[in-house]
Amino acid sequence: MKTVLKILSTVLIFTFVTISNAQNVPLERNYFQLSPRIGYDFPSYNNDTPYIDYKGGIDLGISFDYYFNWFGLGADFDFIKNKPKSTYPTNLGTINTTLIENGITRLFYGIGPNAQIRSSSGKFKTEFNTRFGLASIKGGRTLLTNITSSPPKMLNFHAGYNLSNVFSFKGQVKLTYFLSKNFGFNVGTYYLKHFNTKELLDPSLGISAGYQPFNDDEGHITIKEGNPKVRAEPCNCGISSIGLFAGVTIKFNKTKVCPVCGKEHTPFCCSTCGCSVTITAKDKYTGETLPNTDVVLADINGNIVQSATTNSYGVVVFKEVKEDNYLIRGKLYGVTLEEGSITKEEFKNCKQNTEGIQKVIEYADRNFILQGQAVVCNTNKPLSGVSVFLKHSSKAEEKRTVTDNKGEYIFHINENATYTIRGKKDNYFSQIETVSTSNYNRNTTLFVKLEVCLTYVECNTTIPLKNIHFALDKDIVRENAKIELNKLVDFMKTYPLIKVELSSHTDSQGSDAYNEDLSQRRANNSAAYIISQGINPNRIVAKGYGEYRLLNHCANGVKCSDAEHEVNRRTEFKVLCPE
Structure with missing residues (x-):
């Protein structure tokens, strides 16, 4: 067994070297391979039977493999011959014995996936094969008899096997050296495992295994009087083996x-x-x-x-x-x-x-490629058929495109430039996004990603307007806030029959009455700007709610950070349902 382990270690080291030297060499595709082999099998019969060992034996096999590229499928057939060996002591003095030892044959046939790695020279190839299949296991009857006694007496016995369709697994590593494009020599090793290998029950003796106890007095063996120790119940134990082999490989390239x-x-x-x-x-x-x-x-x-x-x-x-x-x-x-x-x-x-x-x-274009997607706000649901508008912040130019069935769109944008992006689709309200390419380096980035979200508008559904900021204690509409209010102007022009409530909200800092008055003035001024853009005053209602509709816990007397207070400082609108 030590020799076997040394050989297996050598094979594994050679496999590691082959893999280490492997490069991305183009593998041939779609070819069939035939590999007959001859080897030696080292079995392990786990039948827990004293005084019976099992010798190694010949393995004759063949592999049929089809490779798509580095991956393939294959089938194996193996004929394995082993023989039991009685280890019951034979220095029994004047006792004469006879020994019957029937050989064991195992036939395995299985299929499974392959993988291969080729060396940089293309001459060496390492293959890893996995097979699942069935096996038949026949023979192995062993009987040592004392013929001096009358009648003859059993000294050592095992009934053997007579099994068909035993589920089995085989793992194999094969190394091939190609003398030409289609012919090479291979060596390899395998591990074969048979499951649920139940022993025979001998019909004449009524047992599966047994032996006669004996005395061993400084090498002088004497048979004990009495009945032999027997095992009547067949053992449902596993059989496994490892093997080494050599063979040839013949490739049949698809033409x-x-x-x-x-x-x-x-x-x-x-x-x-x-x-x-x-x-x-x-x-x-x-x-x-x-x-x-x-x-x-x-x-x-x-x-x-x-x-x-x-x-x-x-x-x-x-x-x-x-x-x-x-x-x-x-x-x-x-x-x-x-x-x-x-x-x-x-x-x-x-x-x-x-x-x-x-x-x-x-x-070689120095422009960035803006890859965006239009989605429903607060979801990952894409929106197709959205008109997307890209506006340069310092140039009087605007580009337009339409999202595809995945909600995606493409724009080319300049270096060191700032753009605003908005979408337009029936019954949807679009947020406005800003992207600045000054935040990107064209030498390291080509694609800029941006998502634009749109909200489906239903009456009495509140929709926040982003970036509507006022100076502290002031009610004057800033220039950057007008960009966001223009979205609402565009929406109301698209749907000329709707009416809108524009609401302003404050945080809880300051008195209730002061916040209510401040929010009303801010709402009035925001509405006045929208009216100045051509919207009928009868279509918009300005409402200041002060601090009465907080979105979090930051009420009067509660200590909160400025970021928590900022959540409550907002401007919203909702489409009013018809009365």
Whole structure:
């Protein structure tokens, strides 16, 4: 057993070295592999039977594997031959004995997943196989008899096994060295476990195992008088083994007919049938890969040969590209990427078992890409069909787009600029968001994320207006507050029949009467601004609630922070239900 452990340790160390030296070498795809083998099996029969051991034996097996890439599926078949060995003492003086030892055969057949790692040279491959299946276990009857006595007397006995369809598990590591593309030698090790392996009950003796006790006096063995010790109930114990093997590996590569040359060949690049061209779209400044980039491969006259959109890794692959000179063009959200090219000379280096031609095209625009989403406020529910307006803070320009079915939208925004963003959709009221690109570095960031929320408007539902701030003890509407009030103006112009209550609220600091008067003046002035923007005075009601509708516990006499008081200082509106 020590020798076995040394061999297993060597295999594991070699496996570790192979994995450590493995690189991202392109693995062949979609091929079948056949691996016959011969080995030696070291069994462990856990039947708790004294004076019977089990010898190792031959293992003949074969593996059928299909690999999609690094992952695959496989099936194994194993024929294993072991033999029991009686360890009952035989130096019994004048006693004559006979021994019957029937060999044990195990047949295993199972299926399961594979994984493989290839070394940087491509010559070595490490495979990890897992198999689940069934086994049959036959034989193992052992009988040592004292033929001197009359009648002959049993000294040592085990009934053996006669099992079919035993659930089994096998784990295997296999190392292969390829002499050529399709042929190699392999070595490996396995662990095999059989479950619920119930022993036979001998019909003539009526027991599963037993032995005759004996005396051992300084090496002089004498048989004790009396009945043997027996186990009548069959043991439902497990059988397991480890094994070492060597074999050959034969690969059968999947072939296909090349539409260019009309020949069958493995699906890799070749000079006559065309090369695989992999194009990665990246941002020039951040190095970030760019999904959803439209890429075209065109000839030198500008005619499109192939086109596709990059995947989530910013990559697109054009297969079987015929040898020629090409232009590579890309476009991301309407912005053209820097043009690339492929020359005929590059096709000469495209051999079998390579990754083909690799190219990168770059997005060099200094603008940021604003990726946003419109959602229902206080939820993650996206809103499609929302008109989104982007306004530059210092330029008289406004851009508009519409959200897609995921509620998403795209804008290109300048460096060192500030924008306001709002949405517009029937029966919804939009918050206004602000984004400043001065907070971002274009050398490290391309995409800026922003969410705009809209609230579905129903009568008598209160909706807060953000950023309506007044100076301490003042009621004058500030310029930055007018931006928020303009949202309400736009909403009332969109729905000319609705009436609105505009309310102002204070915190509990100061007297109740003073806060009520202050909030009423603020509400009146806010309403006056809205009326000045062309809204009929009969459509808006100004109401100051003072400190009577607090949102938290910060009432009179309660000590609170300024942040807690600020929650209560707010301006709201609600659509009034028709009387």
